Amino acid sequence: MKNWDSLDESGVCTTEKDCEDAHRVCRALDIPFHQLSYVKEYWHDVFSNLLREYEKGRTPNPDILCNKHIKFNHFHKYAINTLGADAMATGHYARTSQEDEEVFQQTHATPSTTLFRDRFEIRNPVRLHKGADLLKDQTFFLSQISQNALRQTMFPLAGLTKDFVKKIAAEAGFHHVLKKKESMGICFIGERNFENFILEYLEPKPGHFVSIEDGSIMGHHKGWFTLTLGQRARIGGQKDPWFVVDKDIGTGNVFVAPTTNHPALFRDTIRTDRFHWVTMDPPPELAKTQMLECHFRFIHQMPLICCALQRRRVSWQWKDNPVGAQPIHSAEGSGAVDSSRTAQGTNP
Structure with missing residues (x-):
């Protein structure tokens, strides 16, 4: 995928280099190579949203937005509907509750947008789980993807560590990939001086x-x-x-x-907007008791914190809160947070 259309700060078009690296791997494995451009979609669905949130004083996560809107939406639909693929495989360090063989048994169906969606579904929902390499766990960045996309996604690195993956790559002769630096910075834009970069798009x-x-x-x-x-x-x-x-x-x-x-840097309570539930909406425990004990993080690799999620029914007179606003209470205060950061929660 090509999602960004410019040079990095050293004048190098990293997208072209990444494309060539992927093409070399495909030639070696003798599998088809397809290149797609989602520059327009990335600008409208991810980057424009990013700028609006920054102007409001909040800090969105571009990697999560990119996965939600581009990779597990536009790209996923292209793979299934246009290429006729049975599933999509990605290099994320994560796993699901279904076996790889089960993925190929799924049939693609456009999710219903009605109030009673899934009312008559018998299929068990697919859960998102951490991979074997806890240091490289990337479920935080997948926390906003849809159930439909997750059902047709495979994570081949689920049971592997980064070191073992490098060993496989070396044995396969993919040394040009091994020399690549870890991907850093804004998703598909790369590592930049953030202040200089954002001031190219927002007035000082x-x-x-x-x-x-x-x-x-x-x-x-x-x-x-x-x-x-x-x-x-x-x-x-x-x-x-x-x-x-x-x-x-x-x-x-x-x-x-x-x-x-x-x-002043610590909080024991934060208020969020509506949650995105990967598996079911909402969990029965929360729907029944308006309270859910879970674990919480708002930054990748931040230790999970035990907390209580309280679902609040906001009446019409509480105009300062969004409908369905939900506070998270933690027994131990966590670092300074803003409510726009995508939080990852787990129900034990």
């Missing part, structure tokens, strides 16, 4: 770094959208590190606190 909106302790001005920034909660604020002239606690998009002020363990 300078503001102050303000101390959460005494309200004093500590320094200046080029726009609240270049910063996210919990990150270190690069403030000129400051010897000790300061970290982002909150952002006021009305005034442009970014509030900061000293040290990584400042009380």
Whole structure:
């Protein structure tokens, strides 16, 4: 897939290099090679959404959006409907609750959008599970994909570690792939200087770094959208590190606190918008008791935190909350978060 149409900051078109690497593997394995362009779809479904969220002071995850809208939507439909494939295989370190043989027995059906979807379905839902290599686990980035796509997806690396995969690649003679660096940065855009990159698309909106302790001005920034909660604020002239606690998009002020363990950096409750349930919507326990004990993370590889998910029925007079808003309560406070980050939850 080609999803981005520009050079990286060193003037190299990494997409073309990735394409050539994949083509070489296909030639060696004697399998067909297809190249698709989703540049327009990526811009409209992922990147434009990204910019809107940044302007609101939030921090969306482009990798999750790309999987949801591009790879497990447009690409998946092309593989099944146009190529006539039985399933789609990806290199994610993850696994599902079904065996590979079961994947090929699935028949493609457009999911119903009616209120009573799945009411008469007998098929067991497919669950998303962590792979064997817990250090490379990528289920966080798959947390928004649909049940229909997951049902027709295979993860060949499910039971393998990264080191073992490299050993297989070396034995197969794919040394050009082994030399590639780990993929970093924004999905399909690559590793960039984030501040410089985002300021190519959003107008600078300078503001102050303000101390959460005494309200004093500590320094200046080029726009609240270049910063996210919990990150270190690069403030000129400051010897000790300061970290982002909150952002006021009305005034442009970014509030900061000293040290990584400042009380203002921690939360034990957050409020989210509607959840995306990979398996069923919603789990019976939550529907019945309005409460669900689960585990939670909002950053890839962050340790899972025990928490309680409370489903709140928001009445018409609570105009400051979205319908169906749900708070997550944690016994142990987690780092500074904003509600736009996609959270990954697991029901034990």
